Amino acid sequence: MTDLVNNFAIKIATVNGTGSASANSLLMKSIFRAGIPVMGKNYFPSNIQGLPTWYEIRVTKDSYVARSGKIDVMVAMNAETYARDVREVTSGGYLIYDSTWPRPALLARDDITVLGVPLAKLCNENFNGVRTRILMKNICYAGVLAALLDLDIGKIRELLAETYAKKPALVDSNMKAIELGYNYTRENFKCPLPVHVAPLPGGGKTKGHVLIDGNTAAGLGCVFAGATVGAWYPITPSTSLMDAFKSFSDKLRVDPETGKKNFAFIQAEDELAAIGMVLGASWNGARAFTATSGPGVSLMNEFLGLAYYAEVPAVLFDIQRVGPSTGMPTRTQQCDILEGAYASHGDTKHVCLFPRDPEECFYFARDAFDLAERLQTPIMVMSDLDIGMNDWMCPDLKWDDSYVPDRGKILDKEAIEKLEKFHRYLDVDGDGIPYRTLPGVHPKGAYFTRGSGHTQYGAYTEDSAEYQIVLDRLTRKFHTAKRFVPKPVIEQDAHIDIGLVAYGSSDGAVREALDILAAHGVKTNYMRLRAFPFGEEVEKFLEQQKLVFVIEQNRDGQMRSLLTLETRVEKAKLRSLLHYSGLPISSEFIVKGVLAEIEPKARKTEVKGVA
Amino acid sequence: MTFLPKPKVRHPSLPKNALGLTRRDYEGGLSTLCAGCGHDSITAAIIEASWGLDVEPQNMVKLSGIGCSSKTTAYFVSGGHGFNSVHGRMPSIAMGANAANRNLMYIGVSGDGDTLSIGLGQFCHAIRRNLNMAYIIENNGVYGLTKGQFSASADVGTKAKKGEVNQQPPIDPVLLALTLGATFVARSFSGDKQQLVPLIQAALRHKGFALIDVLSPCVTFNDHEGSTKSYQYTREHYDAAVHADFVPFQREISAQYAEGDALPVVLHDGSRILLRKIDSNYDPTDRARATAAIGEKLKKGEFLTGLLYVDTTGKEFHDVNETPAIPLNQIPHNRLSPGSAALAKVLARYR
Ligand SMILES: Cc1ncc(C[n+]2csc(CCOP(=O)(O)OP(=O)(O)O)c2C)c(N)n1
Ligand code: SF4
Numbered sequence: 002m003t004d005l006v007n008n009f010a011i012k013i014a015t016v017n018g019t020g021s022a023s024a025n026s027l028l029m030k031s032i033f034r035a036g037i038p039v040m041g042k043n044y045f046p047s048n049i050q051g052l053p054t055w056y057e058i059r060v061t062k063d064s065y066v067a068r069s070g071k072i073d074v075m076v077a078m079n080a081e082t083y084a085r086d087v088r089e090v091t092s093g094g095y096l097i098y099d100s101t102w103p104r105p106a107l108l109a110r111d112d113i114t115v116l117g118v119p120l121a122k123l124c125n126e127n128f129n130g131v132r133t134r135i136l137m138k139n140i141c142y143a144g145v146l147a148a149l150l151d152l153d154i155g156k157i158r159e160l161l162a163e164t165y166a167k168k169p170a171l172v173d174s175n176m177k178a179i180e181l182g183y184n185y186t187r188e189n190f191k192c193p194l195p196v197h198v199a200p201l202p203g204g205g206k207t208k209g210h211v212l213i214d215g216n217t218a219a220g221l222g223c224v225f226a227g228a229t230v231g232a233w234y235p236i237t238p239s240t241s242l243m244d245a246f247k248s249f250s251d252k253l254r255v256d257p258e259t260g261k262k263n264f265a266f267i268q269a270e271d272e273l274a275a276i277g278m279v280l281g282a283s284w285n286g287a288r289a290f291t292a293t294s295g296p297g298v299s300l301m302n303e304f305l306g307l308a309y310y311a312e313v314p315a316v317l318f319d320i321q322r323v324g325p326s327t328g329m330p331t332r333t334q335q336c337d338i339l340e341g342a343y344a345s346h347g348d349t350k351h352v353c354l355f356p357r358d359p360e361e362c363f364y365f366a367r368d369a370f371d372l373a374e375r376l377q378t379p380i381m382v383m384s385d386l387d388i389g390m391n392d393w394m395c396p397d398l399k400w401d402d403s404y405v406p407d408r409g410k411i412l413d414k415e416a417i418e419k420l421e422k423f424h425r426y427l428d429v430d431g432d433g434i435p436y437r438t439l440p441g442v443h444p445k446g447a448y449f450t451r452g453s454g455h456t457q458y459g460a461y462t463e464d465s466a467e468y469q470i471v472l473d474r475l476t477r478k479f480h481t482a483k484r485f486v487p488k489p490v491i492e493q494d495a496h497i498d499i500g501l502v503a504y505g506s507s508d509g510a511v512r513e514a515l516d517i518l519a520a521h522g523v524k525t526n527y528m529r530l531r532a533f534p535f536g537e538e539v540e541k542f543l544e545q546q547k548l549v550f551v552i553e554q555n556r557d558g559q560m561r562s563l564l565t566l567e568t569r570v571e572k573a574k575l576r577s578l579l580h581y582s583g584l585p586i587s588s589e590f591i592v593k594g595v596l597a598e599i600e601p602k603a604r605k606t607e608v609k610g611v612a
Numbered sequence: 613m614t615f616l617p618k619p620k621v622r623h624p625s626l627p628k629n630a631l632g633l634t635r636r637d638y639e640g641g642l643s644t645l646c647a648g649c650g651h652d653s654i655t656a657a658i659i660e661a662s663w664g665l666d667v668e669p670q671n672m673v674k675l676s677g678i679g680c681s682s683k684t685t686a687y688f689v690s691g692g693h694g695f696n697s698v699h700g701r702m703p704s705i706a707m708g709a710n711a712a713n714r715n716l717m718y719i720g721v722s723g724d725g726d727t728l729s730i731g732l733g734q735f736c737h738a739i740r741r742n743l744n745m746a747y748i749i750e751n752n753g754v755y756g757l758t759k760g761q762f763s764a765s766a767d768v769g770t771k772a773k774k775g776e777v778n779q780q781p782p783i784d785p786v787l788l789a790l791t792l793g794a795t796f797v798a799r800s801f802s803g804d805k806q807q808l809v810p811l812i813q814a815a816l817r818h819k820g821f822a823l824i825d826v827l828s829p830c831v832t833f834n835d836h837e838g839s840t841k842s843y844q845y846t847r848e849h850y851d852a853a854v855h856a857d858f859v860p861f862q863r864e865i866s867a868q869y870a871e872g873d874a875l876p877v878v879l880h881d882g883s884r885i886l887l888r889k890i891d892s893n894y895d896p897t898d899r900a901r902a903t904a905a906i907g908e909k910l911k912k913g914e915f916l917t918g919l920l921y922v923d924t925t926g927k928e929f930h931d932v933n934e935t936p937a938i939p940l941n942q943i944p945h946n947r948l949s950p951g952s953a954a955l956a957k958v959l960a961r962y963r
Contacts, residue, residue: 034963211962221958227948229940230711232704249958253950261936263943265711270737274704277697277734281708284695285673285716286941289708303698397959400952406945439941440709441716444670444691451696461686 005196007037007062009073011146014086016079018050020136023164023175024143025056029392030160031152032198033212036205038064040509041212041392042585047237047330053082060198064206066358066393067510070589073196074149076142078120087113095194097145099138116190118145123181128174137178144182151193153200154183209397215388216292218359218398219318220245222366223290224253227406228316230289232267232278237330238386239292239320272297276304276315283314284450286411286439288370290316295324295337298344298381305379306345307452309475312426312435314373314380314409316366321385323583332583333386335505338559341381342533348472352482353381353533357508358388360395361531367404368487374409376482377437385554387506387585410436417446425459426471433478479534486532489539493526499599500546502575504530504560506585507552513588518595525550525595530560535568543570550595552578554586630666638663640690645680650802650828650843651750655687657805658719658748661812662689665860673709673718677702677731680757681723681750681828700731703738706745707929713939714930717816718745725755728764728783735785739792739821744928746815746822749785750802752830753841760833767913771838784910785825786920790903795926796822797902799917801850802829803843810858810885811919817858819880820928827915840913851909853894854918857886877922887919896921 011028015021025041032039040059046052059069073094077086083104090096092112098104100117124137147154158176165171186192220242223231233243247266254263265282269275275291282289293301298319308315321337323329341353352372356365362384369380410430417423417438425448426435435457438446448459456467457474492515493500503511508529515527528542543549543564551561558577565572578594580586626634638659643652662672669691676682678699685694697705702720710718727735727749738747753766762770765785766778789797796818800808808826815822827846829835835842840849857874861882874886875897887896894916895901902921909916936943 030963207963211959213959213962217962221955225949225955227945229943229948230708232708232711253954253958254948256936259936260934262934263936263940263948265930265933265935265940267707267711267933269704270733273701274707274734274737277701277704278708278711280697281675281695281705281710282712282941283708284705285709285712287708287712289712304701307698398955400949400955402952404949438693440673440693441671441713444668447670447691447693449686449694449696451694452698453696 005073006199007060007201009196010057010059010069010071011074011076012072012086012089013056013058013076013142014079014082015054015056015139017045017048017052017054019139021054021056021078021139024140025058027143027157027160028146028152029058029212031147031156032058032060033207033394034156034160035153035198036201036203036207037062037198038206038394039212040066040394042068042387043391044584045331053079062206064394065509065513065588067513068585068587069513070587074146076146078139078142095149095196097142097149116149118182118185120145120182123185124178127177127181137174140175140178141182144179145186147179148183148186148192149190149194149197151197151199154179207394210394211397212392212394213359214241214390214392215356215359215362215384216242216320216390217245218395219292219362219366219382219384219389221249221398222363224249225400226288226367226370228288228290228370229263230265230267230278230282230287231291232269232275232282232289233291233293234269234272234275234297236294236297238322238390239294239297239318241390242292242318242320272300273304276301276317279315279317280304280308280313283373288316288374288406290318290370292318292320294320294322295340296327298337298340302345305351306347306349308379309345309349309351310347311450311452312377312437313450314377316369316373316380316382318382318384320389321383329583331386333506333585334554334581334583335383335385335507336555336559336581337383338553338555338563341383342563344381350479350534351379351381352376352486353383354487355383355504355531356388357505357529358395359393360398362388363398365487371407372482372485375407375485376434376478377409378478383505385506410434412436412438412446414443417443420445423448424457426455426457426474428457428474428477432481433474433476434481483534483536486534486536488536489531489542490529491527491538491542493542493545494524497524497526498545498547500526500528500542500549501552501595502528502530502549502560502564503552507554510586510588510591511552514591514595517588517592521596523595523599533563533567535564540568540570543568543574546574548599549575550578550598551575552586552591554580556581629663631668633663633669635659635663637669637691638689640687643687644683646832648831649680650752650830651681651684652687653802653805654748654750654808654826654828655684657808658688658812660805661809661816664809665813665816667717667816671716673716675702675706675709675718675720677722677726678757679723679726679755680830681721682726684750685721700726700729701734702726703731703734703743707738707741707743710743710745710929712941714744714935715939719816720745720747722747722749723756723763724749724751724753724765724785725763728785732764732783736788736792739789739794739823742795742820742926742928744820744930746812746818746824748812749823749825750828751785751825751841752828752834753839754830754834756830756833767840770840771836773833773836785823786906787903787910789823790899790906790921794823794921795820795923796919797921798822798824798856798919799827799915800824801827801846801917803847804917807852807855807917810856813858813860814856814879814885814919817879817881817883818922819924820926846915849914850917851891851914852918853889853891853905853916853920854896855888855890856919857888859884859886877924879924885919885922890918897923899923
């Protein structure tokens with residue numbers, strides 16, 4: 002095995018609703034505070050209590066942010082999934098299980114080290130009450146791991162004290178459970194394991210970083226960008242974005258003198274109403290947004306077409322989850338790409354942004370409002386469950402206090418007064434973007450917003466030529482959008498003619514895969530798409546490659562389709578690498594996929610160096 | 613069909629309101645509805661009502677869904693912004709617009725199809741939120757724009773133009789609104805401008821959701837014998853229970869009424885509605901009794917009209933949400949964005 006200090010993955014198998022979340026977060030944070038980069042992913046069921054759930058923690062001294070695809074330490078706390086959990090451990094790895102109930106028949110692997118800790122027994126002897134004992138058992142394993150991985154027990158107490166600042170009794174009971182596990186492990190096994198954590202001095206590599214999920218970061222971004230109206234209908238995995246917006250607003254947006262709220266938070270009756278409210282508010286000059294997932298976007302389609310055609314700004318966060326239909330609602334995918342780009346009937350196209358992590362969710366939230374108002378059209382921020390609900394290590398979010406919102410072309414009272422006549426849909430500046438006015442400002446600025454055919458002057462029409470003038474201008478506007486949207490991130494060497502293309506949450510896995518591939522002697526270029534429509538840079542990159550792997554997390558290669566539809570690229574040049582299991586993509590998957598294509602021999606040989 | 617602006621010829625003798633505007637200033641584009649359509653009379657009543665209320669045209673926001681009725685927002689108050697949205701979803705647009713700027717006057721025009729079928733959900737929830745708007749249903753018992761299918765307000769036994777008889781029970785918007793807790797519920801008839809104009813004025817000034825269900829015959833698809841929404845049937849079966857006079861705040865002092873003659877209801881801006889009971893047993897302030905009386909009449913195929921229920925004490929959306937007096941869309945950015953120092957404090961929790 003390669004060097005496993007600060008470089009391994011743990012997976013914890015439990016049952017949901019049994020309190021393991023706090024143990025997992027304690028483990029994550031204590032590693033993070035030791036200065037070592039860490040990633041955490043939660044695989045949870047669509048259920049409240051009683052079904053299997055897993056938490057994967059990856060400790061990576063090289064700051065990789067994706068799954069490697071390997072598990073070095075498995076904590077198997079759930080009898081129901083025990084057999085498959087055992088199977089998943091990498092050869093040479095470790096399995097920790099609750100030895101209160103021995104499972105000799107199932108421990109049929111001689112290539113891993115099995116460590117039995119009588120967690121239930123320890124907790125039953127020391128705590129009273131069925132519920133307490135179950136909860137404590139799930140804190141106790143954090144103590145076991147602390148001993149095995151050499152985590153600082155004092156730091157864990159500090160973290161507990163912060164978490165339960167208002168309930169000191171909980172600090173003591175939790176600490177007691179942790180110490181039970183910790184002491185038992187130290188007494189019975191050689192600690193630490195070769196797989197362990199070694200604190201890095203001076204804050205290490207996590208200094209100047211936070212551990213945050215994308216929905217929290219996006220909600221925060223909306224607060225800072227000046228959003229005042231949030232309307233939504235609950236759906237996993239988007240709900241926590243709205244919760245974040247509300248809780249930050251409740252703290253940061255309440256007028257200290259009057260106690261009044263400088264925001265409106267509206268739980269709508271469904272997603273149709275949620276997007277309708279966003280349109281009404283944006284049309285009336287507020288920064289308004291909604292967050293939803295695939296099923297919600299499907300419902301919003303009619304309104305999105307209206308917003309496109311009547312040119313109403315809107316910001317929509319799509320936290321993608323597995324489809325079709327209800328699919329696997331608590332698993333991740335990038336499966337709404339085409340729906341986002343072409344939502345609604347008729348000739349419609351929408352600007353989409355593809356954040357790769359919580360940091361970009363924060364900044365793209367701000368950019369989305371600027372773009373929505375600048376372009377007077379819906380902006381779809383295409384996040385996903387992996388980004389939205391998992392904790393990612395990101396550089397500290399920064400806010401520039403000199404930021405001024407781009408309100409786009411809104412005519413104020415004085416400007417309207419000077420006009421002889423106001424024409425809502427006229428291309429005055431040649432960029433395809435017309436001027437708009439807000440209700441209540443000036444009677445001369447009044448116009449009639451409609452989804453039915455209209456002339457460039459804003460009047461109803463069923464005249465072919467008049468209709469086409471407006472539709473063609475909308476095409477010009479979409480071209481203009483290319484100049485404003487975030488540019489792709491390109492890493493390219495003129496001597497290399499194989500390219501990888503990815504977007505969103507796949508980026509971390511691709512970056513690690515690039516390093517591994519390079520170690521294999523395979524060099525590739527890389528383009529990370531950050532927005533639709535695609536600009537000239539995208540065209541150019543595709544043109545310069547002989548072979549392009551489009552890496553995405555859906556079955557149908559939706560981004561590949563979009564690229565073939567919206568650029569001049571030759572279809573045959575684009576090869577899909579598709580990951581659609583519902584778990585976040587791993588670097589191993591990409592490495593294997595690329596090597597299988599360009600090095601047919603590699604198919605049989607085990608890929609080395611994937612750690 | 614192109615848009616026909618009405619020529620604005622000013623006649624010096626046209627009467628002016630307190631803003632110096634004539635009725636002409638409250639008109640809109642030329643109607644494209646069928647000659648004789650009830651909806652056009654309602655448009656005329658809205659024009660009269662807004663002129664009489666001295667509404668600043670730019671402060672009126674006109675919202676609608678889809679249908680012949682929904683088109684009419686283009687035919688009045690051209691100085692106010694209009695939003696002809698999608699079928700049945702106008703209440704959500706109104707909710708958002710109202711959230712952004714609570715200081716404007718919101719008027720929604722919808723049809724019985726728009727409100728009671730595709731839009732039933734949004735209609736109910738706008739009432740639950742007590743969204744501050746006047747909501748007019750131009751109720752003709754059919755889908756006019758899609759050529760005469762029965763709507764959800766069609767009565768059992770009513771006959772379509774081609775002879776088909778409706779078997780399904782109707783949804784009555786007035787009874788529905790009353791059960792949902794609406795704070796202003798009225799019914800009228802497009803042919804009774806005298807009754808309609810003050811009702812619209814009161815609805816516009818009411819703080820909260822104000823519903824006016826206006827029977828508005830469709831001359832093209834539902835004005836024949838055997839229809840219960842024809843002009844003739846409506847005239848014969850409508851029965852005013854309460855007459856409402858609207859007295860704007862500034863004219864309050866000169867309003868003449870004898871004590872006991874009328875029940876004055878004071879609105880939040882100081883204007884008054886004077887309710888004169890025509891049916892002495894009817895009580896427009898008692899939700900349960902009003903509901904029962906309206907239901908009884910409906911069973912006999914008759915409509916009670918007038919301001920059927922009013923409650924001025926309800927909290928509207930912004931009271932519940934605790935938004936400030938200044939509209940959300942006018943709060944300067946530096947008061948909305950907490951700034952870098954606040955962000956640093958927030959981030960401390962994520963380490
Ligand atoms: C989603 C959708 N479905 C169907 C239609 C077709 N449609 C247009 S108007 C209308 C009915 C309108 O009836 P009503 O609201 O009663 O208005 P009226 O025309 O009678 O005034 C229908 C079904 C549509 N525009 N949108
Ligand atoms: S079809 Fe009926 S509702 Fe539509 S305009 Fe004609 S008369 Fe009015």
